Amino acid sequence: xxxENLKIDPTDLPQLEARDFTPLEKDYLYFxxxxxxxxxxxxxxxGAMLSLFGQVLFTFWLYPLLSLWVLMFIFxxxxxxxxxxxxxxxxxxxxxxxxxxxxxxxxxNRVQHCEFNQGPLGRLFxxxxxxVYTAGGNSSDLDIRGLRKEDxxxxxxxxxxxxxxxx
Amino acid sequence: MPKLQLHQPQRQAPLGVxxxxxxNLRRAINFVLAVVVVNFGRDFSWLxxxxxxxxxxxxxxxxxxxxxxxxxxxFYVSGDNFVIERGVLKQEKINVPFGxxxxxxxxxxxxxxxxxxxxxxxxxAGSQQQEINIPAxxxxxxxxxxxxxxxxxxxxxxxxxxxEEEISSxxxxxxxxxxxxxxxxxxxxxxTQNHLRSGLILFAIxxxxxxxxxxxxxxxxxxxxxxxxxTFVGKGFILFPIGLLAFVIISVIASLITTVLRYYNFSFYxxxxxxxxxxxxxxxxxxxxxxxxxxxxxxxxxxxxxIIGYRTLKVKQAGSQAVNERKLIGIPGLKARALLRIIQxxxxxxxxxxxxxxRPHRLLFIQRLVWLALVPSLLLSTLLYFQDLDLxxxxxxxxxxxxxxxxxxxxxxxxxxxxxxxxxxxxxxYVFPKRILVPNYKLQNLSLNQSFLQAWRGLKSFQFxxxxxxxxxxxxxxxxxxxxxxxxxxxxxxxxxxxx
Numbered sequence: 017x018x019x020e021n022l023k024i025d026p027t028d029l030p031q032l033e034a035r036d037f038t039p040l041e042k043d044y045l046y047f048x049x050x051x052x053x054x055x056x057x058x059x060x061x062x063g064a065m066l067s068l069f070g071q072v073l074f075t076f077w078l079y080p081l082l083s084l085w086v087l088m089f090i091f092x093x094x095x096x097x098x099x100x101x102x103x104x105x106x107x108x109x110x111x112x113x114x115x116x117x118x119x120x121x122x123x124x125n126r127v128q129h130c131e132f133n134q135g136p137l138g139r140l141f142x143x144x145x146x147x148v149y150t151a152g153g154n155s156s157d158l159d160i161r162g163l164r165k166e167d168x169x170x171x172x173x174x175x176x177x178x179x180x181x182x183x
Numbered sequence: 184m185p186k187l188q189l190h191q192p193q194r195q196a197p198l199g200v201x202x203x204x205x206x207n208l209r210r211a212i213n214f215v216l217a218v219v220v221v222n223f224g225r226d227f228s229w230l231x232x233x234x235x236x237x238x239x240x241x242x243x244x245x246x247x248x249x250x251x252x253x254x255x256x257x258f259y260v261s262g263d264n265f266v267i268e269r270g271v272l273k274q275e276k277i278n279v280p281f282g283x284x285x286x287x288x289x290x291x292x293x294x295x296x297x298x299x300x301x302x303x304x305x306x307x308a309g310s311q312q313q314e315i316n317i318p319a320x321x322x323x324x325x326x327x328x329x330x331x332x333x334x335x336x337x338x339x340x341x342x343x344x345x346x347e348e349e350i351s352s353x354x355x356x357x358x359x360x361x362x363x364x365x366x367x368x369x370x371x372x373x374x375t376q377n378h379l380r381s382g383l384i385l386f387a388i389x390x391x392x393x394x395x396x397x398x399x400x401x402x403x404x405x406x407x408x409x410x411x412x413x414t415f416v417g418k419g420f421i422l423f424p425i426g427l428l429a430f431v432i433i434s435v436i437a438s439l440i441t442t443v444l445r446y447y448n449f450s451f452y453x454x455x456x457x458x459x460x461x462x463x464x465x466x467x468x469x470x471x472x473x474x475x476x477x478x479x480x481x482x483x484x485x486x487x488x489x490i491i492g493y494r495t496l497k498v499k500q501a502g503s504q505a506v507n508e509r510k511l512i513g514i515p516g517l518k519a520r521a522l523l524r525i526i527q528x529x530x531x532x533x534x535x536x537x538x539x540x541x542r543p544h545r546l547l548f549i550q551r552l553v554w555l556a557l558v559p560s561l562l563l564s565t566l567l568y569f570q571d572l573d574l575x576x577x578x579x580x581x582x583x584x585x586x587x588x589x590x591x592x593x594x595x596x597x598x599x600x601x602x603x604x605x606x607x608x609x610x611x612x613y614v615f616p617k618r619i620l621v622p623n624y625k626l627q628n629l630s631l632n633q634s635f636l637q638a639w640r641g642l643k644s645f646q647f648x649x650x651x652x653x654x655x656x657x658x659x660x661x662x663x664x665x666x667x668x669x670x671x672x673x674x675x676x677x678x679x680x681x682x683x
Contacts, residue, residue: 029669106676117633121668123675126627126682151501151683152627152648 032109032121037100044162045096047141052088056081101160108148108175110158122158126150127179132172134165144168148175187324187331192257192268198298199256199319204249205294206318211245258317263339265305265332267315277315281339283307285476286457287329291467301325305332333456333471360450361525364516369449372516373442374435375487381441382434442515451514453528458498460512470512475683476500478651480529481619482522483612494522499651501683530622536603541667543658544642548595556587590614600656602667604674607647609654623671624678625649631668633661647671650683 063077095114102109111119128151134144144165148158163171187193232240248271257268265284267277285306295302295318303325305315320328364372447464457473482496496514517525526533560580567576593613600609607626609619630646637643643664644657659667 029666029673031665031669032672107672115635117638118630119632120628120630121672122628123672125676150627150648151650153650153653155653156628156630156646156648158628 030104032102032104032119036104037102037109037111039100040096040162041143041164043141044099044143045092047137047143047162048092048096049089050141051137052092053085056085056088099162103171103174105178108158108160110160120156120158122148122150122156124175124179126152127175130172130175130179132168134168146172146175187327189258189260189331192259195253195256195317195319196300196321196324197253198300200246200250200253201298202294202300202302202319203252204246207245207249207252208242211241256317265335267317279305279307279315281332281335284332284336286471286473287332288471289325289329289469291463293465295319296465296467303328337456360452362449362451362514362517362521364446364449368516369443369446370439371491371493372446373439375485375491375493376438376442377485378431378434378438381438382430385433385437446515449515453525458512460514472498472500472512475681477529478625478649478682479619479621480526481617482517483615483617485615489616492518494519496522496525499649501650526620530606530620532605533620536605538601538603538608541600541602541656541659541663543595543598543656544640544660545595546637546640546642547598547658548591551591551594552588555591556584559587560584598656600659602670607671609656611656619654621647621649621654623674624680625682626671626675627682629668629671631664 060078060081063072063074063081066072066077067074091114095112098114098117099112100110102111106125107121107123109119109121111117128149130149131147132144133147138144142165143162146160146163146168148160150156150158160168160171251271252269255269255271255274257266259266263281265279265281267279269275269277288304288306290302290304291300292302298319299322300319301322303317303320307315444464444466446462449462450460452459454471457471458477459469459471461467461469478499478501480496480498482494484494488494493515494517496517498512498514500512514525560583563580563583564577567580590613594611597613597616598611600607602608602623605623607621607623609621611617627648627650629648632644632646633642634644637658640658641661642658643661644655645659645664645667647654
């Protein structure tokens with residue numbers, strides 16, 4: 017084994033610090049808020065149908081939905097500060113979440129493949145996602161969302177190049 | 184030695200007709216069973232013919248069909264592919280590139296054993312779950328074909344990787360089994376199964392069958408059943424212990440039977456290319472696990488097994504979760520020394536290098552105490568309160584509470600993780616102790632999670648993602664988990680060993 021005789025001081029190891037993370041594009045916040053709002057709009061569409069053609073009162077669903085919508089605003093606003101990615105020479109990391117924080121790191125020598133994609137809403141905001149796949153199962157795959165399209169392509173190419181060098 | 188002659192299409196052993204006949208018959212019986220049960224006891228006739236006549240016609244049809252199936256089943260090698268052609272009405276051609284072969288296993292069910300034939304099953308690294316199965320080969324031929332395919336596979340892999348390094352462990356390839364279960368071992372393993380689980384599984388199966396045929400099994404007896412049920416309720420206090428005893432006895436017998444069926448004449452080898460396991464009484468299976476596909480080992484026990492010092496070693500292979508459940512191979516009845524020997528052979532440098540230990544915070548205990556002991560007890564007490572019951576009914580509640588608290592405490596104390604330059608070892612479980620050993624270079628990626636509750640206490644949850652599933656350990660102190668995170672990333676990134 018390579019490491020056997022090496023004495024390693026934990027403090028000498030490269031540390032992954034919060035300040036190393038690049039925040040996402042501000043547009044990504046608006047992207048998320050728009051996506052959620054569309055979702056709530058759809059729900060209220062269903063509610064409106066029930067009220068117009070059925071026996072359900074408007075107040076029965078309108079106020080809960082509105083308060084959820086406002087809560088979503090606050091949560092997204094605060095949560096956005098916690099989102100960010102970090103590309104180092106040997107790994108990629110992504111972190112997110114305010115109440116439930118999650119940090120995932122994929123070493124580049126474990127990357128299976130890496131793809132870039134952009135949905136219809138993403139095209140509207142000029143945002144794209146880079147997906148990094150490993151053999152570690154679906155729950156462990158890394159998605160870097162909220163990048164400008166040209167940045168996303170650069171990030172993908174960078175990851176591809178580095179990971180192929182290690183493979 | 185028989186020649187394989189794979190450059191031209193080969194058929195299976197002639198007796199394969201019988202195997203295929205029984206395969207068809209089994210499918211047909213599943214299909215026809217419902218019809219037969221519905222008409223049970225009644226005379227059945229259609230187009231002027233009864234059971235016997237139709238039975239003979241069907242059997243003759245299946246025999247002809249099986250014969251055609253046998254005639255149309257070929258396998259051969261073309262280029263870098265192993266090819267199977269089959270099908271009577273719908274022709275099918277399956278191409279298996281040598282490089283895609285993961286392992287080749289042989290299986291024998293009862294009929295195959297009687298005819299002295301072997302079924303060959305090829306596992307591939309494809310996501311599509313196509314069945315690649317040659318059901319009837321003579322024993323010698325199957326062995327040769329298996330060796331041939333595995334050899335081709337390695338040649339192919341080596342070509343692809345251009346690795347000059349020969350498989351160095353070829354001297355390990357002794358054919359002396361590392362473990363063979365004797366009849367006595369078999370009974371010990373059977374008696375120490377998790378009886379509760381086998382009992383419940385049996386109960387579920389029986390229950391499923393009963394309700395499937397409810398119309399015919401229960402409906403006719405309903406008035407009678409209701410009457411007996413009434414008397415049973417009256418004598419409930421006497422019958423309950425008897426029922427419990429019956430359940431225990433049936434469960435033990437069920438575990439004994441499944442153990443004998445599954446592990447009869449179990450033998451385990453360390454081959455030159457992978458682990459080889461052979462076992463089974465009626466269905467004789469042989470598994471081969473290539474070494475590089477092994478992601479990690481874990482071994483576990485239960486209260487009964489701990490008394491006689493038995494552990495079960497399990498091998499986790501690379502693959503999706505669903506595949507893994509099917510492919511999880513257990514090696515039962517291992518004494519501590521035999522287990523350590525296997526681990527030592529697999530990971531010779533496990534003991535070198537100092538381990539750093541980590542333990543979860545007591546929040547883990549507190550959370551389990553609240554959710555598993557406190558909340559159920561309170562719910563139960565309020566339920567009893569509203570039922571206006573005597574105080575005597577409250578007695579089990581504190582007992583339950585104390586038991587759960589004790590078990591939660593022991594569980595919390597049992598969790599430990601230790602890490603050195605080469606390995607991560609996780610230990611958890613008090614009633615069902617379990618130990619997981621993962622070489623660092625088999626890790627794929629890492630995650631750290633933190634809920635707001637953990638943030639308030641300065642804790643984090645650690646997740647290790649491997650190609651054979653995710654392992655996690657919660658409530659580690661934040662500084663510990665961060666330094667462990669950085670250290671393991673360093674280990675993964677600086678290792679040049681192939682994880683597969």
